[in-house]
Amino acid sequence: MGPLKGVTIIEMAGIGPGPFCAMLLADMGADVIRIDRIGGSDLGVPSTKSTDFVARNRRSIALDLKQPQAIEIVLRLIERADALVEGFRPKVMERLGLGPDTCLQRNPRLVYGRMTGFGQEGPLSQAAGHDINYIALTGALASIGERGRKPVPPLNLIGDYGGGSLYLAIGILAGIVNARATGQGDVVDAAMVDGAASLMTIFYSLKASGRWHDERGDNILDGGAPWYDTYETRDGLYLAIGAIEAKFFQELAQRIGLNGQDINRQHDREYWPALRAKMITIFKQRTRDEWCALLEGTDSCVTPVLTLEEAPHHPHMSERNTFRRSGDHQRPGAAPRFRDARARNDRAAQGAASQSDDLLEMCGFAGEEIHSLRQAKIVA
Numbered sequence: 421m422g423p424l425k426g427v428t429i430i431e432m433a434g435i436g437p438g439p440f441c442a443m444l445l446a447d448m449g450a451d452v453i454r455i456d457r458i459g460g461s462d463l464g465v466p467s468t469k470s471t472d473f474v475a476r477n478r479r480s481i482a483l484d485l486k487q488p489q490a491i492e493i494v495l496r497l498i499e500r501a502d503a504l505v506e507g508f509r510p511k512v513m514e515r516l517g518l519g520p521d522t523c524l525q526r527n528p529r530l531v532y533g534r535m536t537g538f539g540q541e542g543p544l545s546q547a548a549g550h551d552i553n554y555i556a557l558t559g560a561l562a563s564i565g566e567r568g569r570k571p572v573p574p575l576n577l578i579g580d581y582g583g584g585s586l587y588l589a590i591g592i593l594a595g596i597v598n599a600r601a602t603g604q605g606d607v608v609d610a611a612m613v614d615g616a617a618s619l620m621t622i623f624y625s626l627k628a629s630g631r632w633h634d635e636r637g638d639n640i641l642d643g644g645a646p647w648y649d650t651y652e653t654r655d656g657l658y659l660a661i662g663a664i665e666a667k668f669f670q671e672l673a674q675r676i677g678l679n680g681q682d683i684n685r686q687h688d689r690e691y692w693p694a695l696r697a698k699m700i701t702i703f704k705q706r707t708r709d710e711w712c713a714l715l716e717g718t719d720s721c722v723t724p725v726l727t728l729e730e731a732p733h734h735p736h737m738s739e740r741n742t743f744r745r746s747g748d749h750q751r752p753g754a755a756p757r758f759r760d761a762r763a764r765n766d767r768a769a770q771g772a773a774s775q776s777d778d779l780l781e782m783c784g785f786a787g788e789e790i791h792s793l794r795q796a797k798i799v800a
Contacts, residue, residue: 422449423758427596430497430504431478432518433457436576437584437612438507438535439474444589446477447754453501453779455494456482458800473751475769481776482800489798491517496783499527502599503592507535510545520607530605531595535588537579539611551576554583554612560620567637567644583615640664646696647672647686650725657708658725659715661699672720676702776800 427450431442446452454475481497483490495518498504504523506513513519513534520532537554538544555561555578556571565572588610595606626632626639638644647663663669666686673683678698685691703711708724715722726734732743732750743750776799780790793799 422447424448424450427451427503428453428501429592430455430494430501432504432506432508432513433480434507434535436507437580437588438505440581441533441535441585441588441592442478442505443474443476444585445592448758452478453497454478454480455485455497456480456800458482458484458797471746471749472769473746477767478770479775479779480770481779484798485516487796487798488517489793489796493780493783493785493793493799494518495523495526497779498523498530500782501527501530502596503531503533505533505535505588505592510534510536510540524605524607528605529599529603531592531599532605532607533588533592533595533610534608535584535610535612537584537612539613540609551579551612554579555616557613558583558617558620559623560616562634563620563623563636563642565636565642567635569636571636578619579612579616582619583617584610584612587615587618644692646692646699649696651699651703653703653706653708653711655707655709659703659708659711660723660725662721664721668719668721671718672715672722675715675718675720678702 424445427445429442429445429450429452431438431452431454433439433454433456442452442454481493483493485491485494498518506518511519514522520534523532524530534540536545537549538547552561552573555574560578561571561573563571564574588608591608591610595608599605623632627634632639636642640648643649645664647661647669650658650660652658661672663672669686670683672678676699678695682695682698685695706714711722712724716724724730724734731737737743742753744753745751777790780793780799785793790799
């Protein structure tokens with residue numbers, strides 16, 4: 421099911437943005453075959469529990485990649501694939517005997533997707549790092565946080581998933597489109613530093629036009645403007661206010677009791693501290709639910725700030741089935757949606773090697789050969 425039905429992706433098991441990219445492709449119908457690693461790997465084995473939401477919609481085979489026979493199995497799978505996803509440091513796949521040149525020789529139409537933090541080359545290409553390090557180099561981390569206080573890590577959404585997984589996914593899909601048109605595969609170098617920098621394009625544009633300052637909490641989209649911020653309510657919960665446009669701020673102002681001067685001086689930076697103080701006082705007068713009853717669903721651009729526990733139960737999220745139940749837990753569903761092709765998002769994570777025999781048979785191995793591979797512990 422899904423618009424990517426008929427597309428086969430080989431996923432080299434890893435952590436973070438690589439598996440999330442594979443999840444996105446699998447949710448849209450791609451047949452994702454995960455190569456789990458046995459024999460002392462520090463990657464661990466994906467969980468079979470219902471809480472491993474990212475590992476959904478996969479088939480898998482577990483191999484000892486130190487063995488030449490295991491590498492041959494991977495290459496046979498690659499011969500039948502449209503793309504590969506790997507997230508190791510540069511040159512690790514080459515040392516395994518699975519570098520892009522080798523794989524493209526076996527399958528010239530293959531799109532070889534490489535996910536790294538710093539990229540395939542450059543002074544930091546071999547350095548260890550995580551999301552916070554990658555976004556620190558792009559200007560993103562320095563831009564997030566309250567005025568006069570230290571930068572705040574925005575979870576690991578900007579580097580790992582926004583600048584990593586999503587850019588790798590779109591690169592792979594573009595490569596597949598080109599490969600089907602030309603018969604020629606490609607190598608996609610998806611570096612999180614590049615993707616996160618790309619996400620910052622609008623802010624570099626604002627800075628170039630003199631409308632963005634390097635100081636945190638001093639701009640219209642970083643909490644500097646009182647009409648784009650969060651406010652505590654009487655019950656200690658929070659509202660998110662995003663009334664940027666004049667007509668939206670005017671409606672907000674009228675509904676919460678601000679006056680004409682407040683409306684007219686919306687973009688007067690010298691007036692922002694006074695306006696913020698008034699809004700803090702006003703929003704403390706009612707509970708979050710009371711404010712939502714008055715403002716939510718209007719052009720005031722107001723929503724409650726929900727926790728992970730609360731979000732699936734919000735009426736809008738519930739009606740759209742944005743979250744799905746998985747056992748005793750709620751998990752985010754597939755996105756985006758398609759009118760004529762239902763995204764496949766209904767199979768929980770499977771254990772490592774859950775389809776080993778089927779995959780080996782698909783590659784041309786017979787029963788005795790499969791038994792021998794298992795006996796030699798080349799296949800889990």
